[in-house]
Amino acid sequence: MISEAVKERLSRYVSSGIPPGGFLLAVLSNDLVQACGQADDENRAALFDIVRYVYNCIPAACWGDKQTVAEWINHDGKEGA
Numbered sequence: 067m068i069s070e071a072v073k074e075r076l077s078r079y080v081s082s083g084i085p086p087g088g089f090l091l092a093v094l095s096n097d098l099v100q101a102c103g104q105a106d107d108e109n110r111a112a113l114f115d116i117v118r119y120v121y122n123c124i125p126a127a128c129w130g131d132k133q134t135v136a137e138w139i140n141h142d143g144k145e146g147a
Contacts, residue, residue, distance in 0.1 A: 067112040068119055080124055083143035093120060094129040 075086035085091060089109055092100035093116055105113060120129055128138040 067115045069108060069112070072109065072112070072116060073119075076120070076124060079138070079143065080128055081143050083139045083141060085139055090116075091135060093117060094135045095132045096130060097132070 072090065075084075075090055078084040079086045079090070079094070086094070089101060089104040089106075092098075092104055093113075101113065102110065109116065125144075127134075128143070129135060
């Protein structure tokens with residue numbers, strides 16, 4: 067149920083530290099309230115699948131809390147880590 071656009075934004079975030087937008091930043095930061103508040107209908111319906119994708123397919127070093135996400139962005143993702 068995850069759109070290709072969401073996967074592409076997450077891929078750019080992982081590889082280059084490009085912020086993926088407010089909804090996905092909230093997901094990556096484990097901020098459920100913010101994620102639910104910023105999700106559009108499509109992403110709200112796919113939220114469980116998006117979280118599962120992050121957990122299973124994205125390196126743990128780039129998500130988990132706001133500080134970790136900010137550091138990933140500041141170091142340009144994998145390329146700058």
